[in-house]
Amino acid sequence: MSDPKNTVLVTGAAMGIGKAVAENLVAAGKSVVLMDVNGDALAETVRALGPRAVASVGSVANPADSEAAVALAIERFGGLGGLSHNAGIQRYGDVVTTSRELWDEVMSVNLTGAFLVAKAAMPQLRQHKGAVVLTASIQGMAAQKGALAYVVAKHGLIGLVTGMAMDEAENGVRVNGVAPGSVDTPMLRWAIGLDPDPASLDAVIDGMHPLGRRGKPEEIASVIAFLLSDQASFMTGETVRVDGGVLARIAGAPKPEDRVRK
Structure with missing residues (x-):
């Protein structure tokens, strides 16, 4: 049986950042319970990861599904030490x-879902002095136009990080978050596809990051693995912002080459 301290429940694990987190953890010798609503993609990810990974198909918006994922961690690996x-x-x-x-x-997925899965996992995390990392967004610190519900949920997620961290410190559980910028995931590509001019939006997204490109899922995953x-x-x-410098930039500031030399 695996060491429960080295077992992590990963939600949104079928693709994107969640999948990259699972890959990172398994490569480091951890065991993982992968949770996602997309059963087919989840099964494929678990097959690729091997015996240290098990699938728990379900939605974080359903408390019974989160409870089932935690129960699976206990059954297969003896407990749970990370979330x-x-x-999203x-x-x-x-x-x-x-x-x-x-x-x-x-709200049910992006905010309440985080609360419900943390609620289900916390007794195990307290027992094994574990750690939680919630993936928020730089839109939990700033906002784009026309994405009100998403922005509010991500702001709330950062509040959940802070509040749980204070509540759980005395129990030996650490709670942190990451706030990615634009990351090359299926969700981002879906959003770009909604635009009348996807190619132009693609270039804008890369250009708004001072590093000149969007992030990769594995770059976010490495920070999450560190925090765990x-x-x-x-x-x-x-x-922790993992945003290619987006929020460090002064909006509208001229570049040196744009300044008029006298």
């Missing part, structure tokens, strides 16, 4: 055009 929450959806609309149904959909590890043993309540 990497990456499940992107929807668009402002305060007028966002329907109540769309609002509830986004004992190397980050004195970090809690922190949300």
